[in-house]
Amino acid sequence: MTTDLNKYIRNAAFLDKVVSAEEAASWIEDGMTLGMSGFTLFGEPKEFPRALSERGQKEKFKVNLFTGASMGPAADQSMAEAGIINKRIPYQGNPVQRKKINAGEVLYIDQHLSHMAELIRQGVLPQVDYAIIEAAAITEDGQIIPTGSVGNSPIFVQTAKHVIIELNTSAPREYEGMHDIYVPGPAGENARKDIPVYDISTRIGTVGIPVDPAKVRGIVLSSQPDIPSPLFEPNEETQKIADNLLEFLRAEVRSGRLTNSLAPLQSGVGSVxxxxxxxxxxxxxxxxVVASEVLQDGVFDLIDAGVVKFAAGTAFSLSKKRVDNLASDMAKYAGKVVFRPQEISNHPEVIRRLGIISFNTALEADIYGNVNSTHVSGTHMMNGIGGSGDFARNARISIFVTTSTAKNGNVSSIVPFVTHVDHTNHDVDCIITEQGYADLRGLAPIEAAERIINNCMHPDYKQQALDYLEEAKARGGHTPHVLEKAFSWHTHLAEHGTMKLSK
Amino acid sequence: MTTDLNKYIRNAAFLDKVVSAEEAASWIEDGMTLGMSGFTLFGEPKEFPRALSERGQKEKFKVNLFTGASMGPAADQSMAEAGIINKRIPYQGNPVQRKKINAGEVLYIDQHLSHMAELIRQGVLPQVDYAIIEAAAITEDGQIIPTGSVGNSPIFVQTAKHVIIELNTSAPREYEGMHDIYVPGPAGENARKDIPVYDISTRIGTVGIPVDPAKVRGIVLSSQPDIPSPLFEPNEETQKIADNLLEFLRAEVRSGRLTNSLAPLQSGVGSVxxxxxxxxxxxxxxxxVVASEVLQDGVFDLIDAGVVKFAAGTAFSLSKKRVDNLASDMAKYAGKVVFRPQEISNHPEVIRRLGIISFNTALEADIYGNVNSTHVSGTHMMNGIGGSGDFARNARISIFVTTSTAKNGNVSSIVPFVTHVDHTNHDVDCIITEQGYADLRGLAPIEAAERIINNCMHPDYKQQALDYLEEAKARGGHTPHVLEKAFSWHTHLAEHGTMKLSK
Structure with missing residues (x-):
């Protein structure tokens, strides 16, 4: 075993730390805070959370779970099922976890992904007791080589009392060299340097996460592969949205504001x-150039096609086809892809400097361009804001996409007043549906409302939106509303199963 | 005249450009876009807008008015009265202008103050036809020395087709040397450098705004002093809010997260x-250290008291007492104060790097920590978001202050659901009223709601807020609401003159 492990654990100070997942899990005490690697199901420990959840099925304790972002069946789901999560920060996307959150059983804090490391660094959030980090290797000089995501792992390792490494022997060796670990110093006058990302492909940090061996209490072994995400094949609706987005970008090129190389691109995850x-x-x-948070299949297809020359992010989100070929792909994309911590990929300084074009998905938008990314009917959490706020606020162009309707046409995604605001109209430049796009830049609220209704709404809802706007305008004001009817579409939906007011 | 003017216009290429305000105003054509210096009533041209408004009283034309921020009686008010404004961007605070905006007669775009220069640079907003910049002097090497604000003047001068300088011979000569003009290059990969503000007192730019003499079509002379703002003496309520804020900061020091030197401070303008x-x-x-947008009397009082060692901003907002002593004050504060363009003072890169503590005023906040800074009853514009979003999003600690009630207690400033969202709960760390403070960091929505209601609400409204929260919680969800009652306090106010539901 040891001989074999030498390949992965290349520093002798770590070799005698191997323990079972069960033993590592036994170290966790009620009330502790765990900082786990993992982001969009990639790079998360699998054996440790399984063992901890199994212990949680027998024993009564709760922990706070801090991560990069969404975790898969091993962490978010099994830990939620075991009922061992107290606070969950900063993002999740698991149905079981979601149910617990909406039932008030898990205290979820939905947070800008670039802010989490700052809050930990400042000591605003509780200190991480155990950082549990999936690794592809430990280098000669004691660096943890992450697997398919970086996320918050560097700040967890830096600030945690103890570190548990989950060494995944099935992780492609080619992960090594794909990460670029840079941790900013504390904020303050004459304290922090610039975040030196100017050319997205220039390395600014180390290949792994430096760790003091004395802080590493145990190494758990795993051989479970990364977890694939569904492959989103375009359908007629998403294809139309994509076409409208490309048309918007073409208009930017025609105006002379962009060239055919556009600007560094950030895209949310999903079908659109x-x-x-x-x-x-x-x-x-x-x-x-892609300067994003999550790199999904489409980015690699574009590299294959010679369209994208470099892509930076903080995590993979890949379909099964890509996961199955991960090792050979990693070799192929070496030098064309880099993963940085999420506070760097999503850093306002970097996003503003590079002038990123950002597109993210809206759950609903309102006629004035405010966007709800998270709360169904304003109350029930879907996933979380993720990095969309980091990008939308600081991007060169901030685009939100959504289908114009949902639930077989019974829900309009454009409403008079969003039931929850994640992105204010100040941060929303363009809204795109399969109906068309509304470029809101340089428009006053009433102009924006008319453009959104005319360009983006489904015909079934246009008239009732225009009726609302007319009634609102009669009352006056810079951003006219009829407050007692602002949520009438939603309450009609709750009562009648449709937002169509005539039904 | 020329001999005298030599003192102010120290480059011969500019000397023959002096024209009357009326002549300069005659150059403006219907549909043009004007970029004027001016921010919180300081540093704005006075003779030119007066002459233009007089022309507007006789002739039919409209212009777009872009500024740094709020303008005084000469620009915002007289131009609004003359009905010659089409679009107004990015901030205003004048009662006449406000009325026109809420009547739909002026198309107002309320914008993050740090974003305006980027939109101009990219060509998203129409090109400025005439930049009209108040100056204290023109230097030997052809730089415009601004007066009491920098605002957007550098980007206006850089991108405008023509420049009109309004030379104010009453402006203190001591303004020269107080400005630090730095204009970022275009965003993009390998394009823009860091924004090199690390130590707030280190100069990064030039003393004035460089301008090509060929672009300067005219110089208008003025001798009108800067416009004072009301002096905000603390009253019992604002004093209590201030005490609560200081108590919150003391708790940060006790926790070890801050020292008695705190962190660079940004404060909104006004009584609190x-x-x-x-x-x-x-x-x-x-x-x-003060790293703010607007420097008001209190900052200078703190310099006098030896408490503040350096202050940076983009504009003054001073009371009559301070305005009357401006020249001697400028001499006194030389080397302790610097003004930079608003895209630098409010730049996300700088705010995040320095770890600024930001406090701004809320018009209303809701039980989950969302903040409305701008819209009375969700519809009628008060002033604008200004720089509050620039700071709140990127600050180390983002604080919003408000009295717990308004209108003789008939309006609760804490409501179930804000009628307009300028700052989402993700960007609001602490809410402070005269009742107390609610530190929201690390709290899930329901925890936040309980803390805000208990700590910040006026006793007259606590029970009805708790009733709302109970009813909402019974319906479930991460952020519980009763949508059909979310704005019921506001509609009750409209019908009964009070938010007290029992009345």
Whole structure:
């Protein structure tokens, strides 16, 4: 065993730390805070949370779970099922966890992904007791080589009392060299330097996360592969949204504000984003740079097609096809992809400097351009704001996409007043549905409302939106509303199963 | 005249450009975009807008008015009265202008103050036809020395087709050397450098705004002094808010997260901010640095008291007492104060790097910590978001202050659901009223609601807020609401003149 492990654990100070997942899990005490690696199901420990959840099925204790972002079945789901999570920060996307959150059983804090490391660094959030980090290797000089995500792992390792490494022997060796670990110093006058990302492909940090061996209490072994995400094949609706987005970008090029190389691109995860990336494969856009949070299949397809020349992010989110070929892919994309901590990939300084074009998904938008990314009917959490706020606020162009309707046409995604605001109209430049796009830049509220209704709404809802706007305008004001009817579409939906007011 | 003017216009290429305000105003054509200096009533041209408004009383034309921020009686008010404004961006605070905006007669775009220069640079907003910049002098090497604000003047001068300088011979000569003009390059990969503000007192730019003499079409002379703002003396309520804010900061020091030197401070303008600054004069806090947008009386009082060692901003907002002594004050504060463009003072890169503590005023907040800074009853614009969003999003600690009630107790400033969201709960760390403070960091929504209601609400409204929360919680969800009652306090106010539901 030891001989074999030498390949992965290349520093002798770590070799005698191997323990079972059960033993590591036994160290966790009620009330502790765990900082786990993991982001969009990639790079998360699997054996440790399984063992901890099994212990949680027999024993009564609760922990705070801090992560990069969404975790898979091993962490978010099994720990939620075991009922061992007190606070959960900063993002999740698991149905079981979601149910617990909406039932008030898990205290969830939905947070800008770039802010989490700052809050830990400042000591605002409780100190992490155990950082549990999935690793592909431990280097000669004692660095943890992460696997398919970086996320918050560096700040967890830096600030935790103890570290547990989950060494995944099935992780491609080619992960090594793909990460670029840079941790900013404390904020303050004459304290922090610039975040030196100017050219997205220039390395600014180390290949792994430096760790003091004395802080590493145990190494758990795993051989479980990364968890694939569903493959989002474009359908007619997402294809139309993608086409409209490309058309908007073409208008920017025609205006002279952009060239065919556009600007560094950030895309949210999911079907529309994948359709957009897919549409770029055969478009006139070329020599693109991706400066995103999550790199999904479409980005690699664009690298294959020679359209994207470099991509930076903090995590993978890949379909089964890509996961199965991860090792050979990693070799292929070496030098064309880099993963940085999420506070760097999503850092306002970097996003503003690079002038990123950002597109993210809205759950609903309102006629004035405010966007709800998180709360169904304003109350029930779907996933979380994730990095969308980091990008939307500081991007060169901030785009939100959504289908114009949902639930078989019974829900309009454009409403008079969003039931929860994640992105205010100040941070929303363009709204795109399968109906068209509304470029809101330089528009006053009433102009924006007219453009959104006319360009983006489904025909079934246009008239009732125009009726609302007319009634509101009669009352006056810079941003006219009829407050007692602002949520009438939602309450009608709750009562009648549709937002169509005539039904 | 020329001999005298030599003192102010120290470059011969500019000397023959002097024209009357009327002549300069005659150059403006219908549909043009004007970029005027001016921010919180300081540093704005006075003769030019007067002449333009007089022309507007006789002739039919409209212009877009872009500024730094709020303008005084000469620009915002007289131009609004003349009905010659089409679009107004990015901030205003004048009662006449406000009325026109809420009547739909002026198309107002309420914008993050740090974003305006980027939108101009990118060509998203129409090109400025004429930049009209108040100046204290024109230097030998052709730089415009601004007066009491920098605002957006550098980007206006850089991108405008023509420049009109309004030379104010009454402006203190001591303005020269107080400005630090730095204009970022275009965003993009390998394009823009860091914004090199690390030590707030280190100069990064030039003393004035460089301008090509060929671009300067005319110089208008003025001798009108800067416009004072009301002096905000603390009253019982603002004093209590200030005390609560200082108590919150003391708790941060006790926790070890801050020292008595705190962190660079940004404060909004107004009575509460002034009361806070006033309270710091005799507190244990010392060696403070101010990294703000607007510098008001209180900052200078703190410099006088030896509490603040350096202050940076983009504009003054001073009372009559301070305005009357401006020249001698400028001499006194030389080397302790610097003004930079608003895209630098409010730049996300700088705010995040320095770890600024930000406090701004809320019009209303809701039980979950969302803040409305701008819209009365969700519809009628008060002033604008200004720089509050720039700071709140990127600050180390983002604080919002408000009295717990308004309108003789008939309006609760804490409501179930704000009628307009300028700052989402993700960007609001602490809410402070005269009742107390609610530190929201690390709290899930329901925890936040309980803390805000208990700590910040006026006793007259606590029970009805708790009733709302109970009814909402019974319906479930991460952020419980009763949508059909979310705005019921506001509609009750409209019908009965009070938010007290029992009346």
């Amino acid at each position: 984003a994948n359709a957009v990336l897919n549409g770029m494969r055969t478009s006139e856009f070329k020599d693109l | 901010a002034n009361a806070v600054l006033n309270g710091m004069r005799t507190s244990e806090f010392k060696d403070l």
